Amino acid sequence: MEDSQGIPLLHKLIEHKKKNPISFHVPGHKNGQVFPSHSEDLFKSILSIDLTEITELDDLYVPEGAIKQAQILAAEWFQVDASYFLVNGSTVGNLIMIMATCGPGDLVLVQRNCHKSILNGLELSGAKPIFLTPEYDTEVNRYGAPSTKTLEEAIHKYTNIKALILTYPDYFGRTYPLKEKIELAHAQKIPVLIDEAHGVHFSLPFIDQPSAIELGADIVVQSAHKMAPAMTMAAYLHINSAYVNKERVEHYYQMLQSSSPSYPIMASLDVARFYLQNFKAEQMTNLQESIDLIKNELEACDYVKVLETTSLDDPLKITLETINGVSAREVARLFEKEGIYPELVTTNQILLIVGLEPYIDLESLKKSIKSVNKQLILQPKHDTINKYTELFISKIQTLHYAYNEMRSMETKIEKLEEAIGEVAAEQIIPYPPGIPLIAKGEKITKNQVDHIVELLNKGVSFQPRDVKKGIRIFL
Ligand SMILES: Cc1ncc(COP(=O)(O)O)c(C=O)c1O
Incomplete structure (x- = not known):
């Protein structure tokens, strides 16, 4: 690429490549020169910029040069106080935002139908999730977001809530009136963390749906790779709030990501921002x-x-x-x-x-x-489950055990039908979309098991393993 002006990190990588440098550093492919010939052609161009933290190329965790400039340009484009490049997707962004805001025993309001990384973040932090049950959206025959009324009730019921975590938009790109929820939380000084994995392009003025940033969220995580032209795993974490402790975010940022962040992924974040900025x-x-x-x-x-x-x-x-x-x-x-x-x-x-x-x-x-x-x-027709399956018992739910209790409890695998009424010792996740049907620490209901069986009959795959063999429960 001749013209990399305005894309500072990409520019630096290209400048370095032009020097035909002799690499006495990692990675082992040495700018693509040491690579199996059968796949060399396929990888060659990307390997030439797959570099490491040598002089000129800055350091993601102490940025002072091209990475710093690229992140500043991202923050300007997304109109936030600070943007951070993520090399392990929104997954790590969600972990970071939760670890930075919640500690052991802290009460956190969270949309129940969230991505597994949100639940994993809560487990790692030891926080106490208060699940907000989503409403069933009959217009699209899917669960959507929790209602503002449910949020209001939860805020009324619990005190000292440390964060509100919502997903916006959902996997299918559907949004909802987020602003009123943010305002409700902010009225109680509760920071709002948004998993906007599917909404990086909402930054474009030509897309009608506003970004959670525009609506006042405090931390927003976006997978650049999902909806913008960026490499898989490229994502942003944006901070736009006085409620958020930047040092804590930066602490977990360097702790939870690789100490060898991928330059092609980081450069693709620089490219994606430039692309969005110049979209006509x-x-x-x-x-x-x-x-x-x-x-x-x-x-x-x-x-x-x-x-x-x-x-x-x-x-x-x-x-x-x-x-x-x-x-x-x-x-x-x-x-x-x-x-x-x-x-x-x-x-x-x-x-x-x-x-x-x-x-x-x-x-x-x-x-x-x-x-x-x-x-x-020529195909035989099958029944589809267009019908609404009630998966939640009440509008606001908590886990049966706290995460720190679960750490030392014995578990066993139980057959699906026999697991009803027991407490799950693992998440059961239809994949994709990666939204746990059963959360770890949740009492398993008949409706959940029936739904799993229905999904299995339809050939849906599950994580963490073959759920036909049973579910891990606490003894
Ligand atoms: C709502 C939501 N959040 C977070 C993630 C994780 O994103 P990533 O794949 O960038 O780690 C996904 C992935 O599908 C998702 O759908």
């Missing part, structure tokens, strides 16, 4: 046109409907819902057979995510959909 209205128009055309083609698929994109929904996410009793997994299987790879498949929905530029060949999409239609005619 005309590009947005082209993108919207392309999304409309893609949706048109998808509408031709006989057994799915394209859910309407409302003012709450990210325009880059397309959700297909199966109709006429066809299983979403079956449709997705046929899509994949035709070379179309969705992001996520649930029992009744398929999530497709597009990039910020048109890149889909509509003709080949049309052909693939035609072929899927032909094959679907």
Whole structure:
């Protein structure tokens, strides 16, 4: 790349590469010169900038040069007090924001249908989660966010709450009125931590959905790699608040990330910010046109409907819902057979995510959909679970045991049916999306087990292991 002005970290890496440097430092591939020949071509260009903290290239944990400049430019673009580059995704960002704000025994309000990294962060910190049950959103047939009323009740019920943790938008790109929740929390001086893994592009003025930063959140974590052109694992943590102790964030920032952060990932964060900053209205128009055309083609698929994109929904996410009793997994299987790879498949929905530029060949999409239609005619139809499954007992829930108690308790694997009424000693996570169906320390309900069985019958995979063999429970 000739013109790397305005992208300081990338620029430094390119300058270094131009010197044909002799590497007597890690990594072992020596700027790509020591690499197995069978895969050299594939890796070569990226390895040439896969460097380490040599002079000129700055240090992520004591930034004074190019990394510092790149982070300042990011903070300016996202309009925050400080932006930090993350090399282990929003996963590590969520761990950092929780560790920096919550300690052992601290009460934390948290949306129950959060990503597993939020629950992992709470367990690591030893905080006491108070789960806010999400509302079922009948418009999209999924659980959404907890209501403001539920939040109000929790704030009223508990004192000395250390943080409110919410996910915004959800995996499907759906937002909700976040500002009123932030204001409620702030009225009690409770910092609001937002997992905005799916919303880095909300920083664009052409996207109608506001970012949590704009709505007043105190810490916001964004996976640049999910919705912007950045390498996998590239993410940002933004601080925008006097409520947050920056030193504590920086302490866990260097503790929880690798001491050898990847320069290609960091440079891609610099590139992603530059890309967003230079994104033009005309590009947005082209993108919207392309999304409309893609949706048109998808509408031709006989057994799915394209859910309407409302003012709450990210325009880059397309959700297909199966109709006429066809299983979403079956449709997705046929899509994949035709070379179309969705992001996520649930029992009744398929999530497709597009990039910020048109890149889909509509003709080949049309052909693939035609072929899927032909094959679907021949398929036996299955019942889908469009019905609403009540997964939560009450609007506000706590764990049965505190995390520090759980550390020393004995556990065993119990058969699914027999685990009902027992306390889970592990998270049970349908993957993707990575939202625990059962949280560690939660009493297992019949509805949860029934839902697991239903998902298993639909071929859904689970973490941390094959749940058919049972669930780990506390003795
Ligand atoms: C809501 C949410 N938060 C956090 C994460 C973790 O993000 P990352 O993959 O960047 O670590 C994900 C990943 O899918 C997610 O969906």
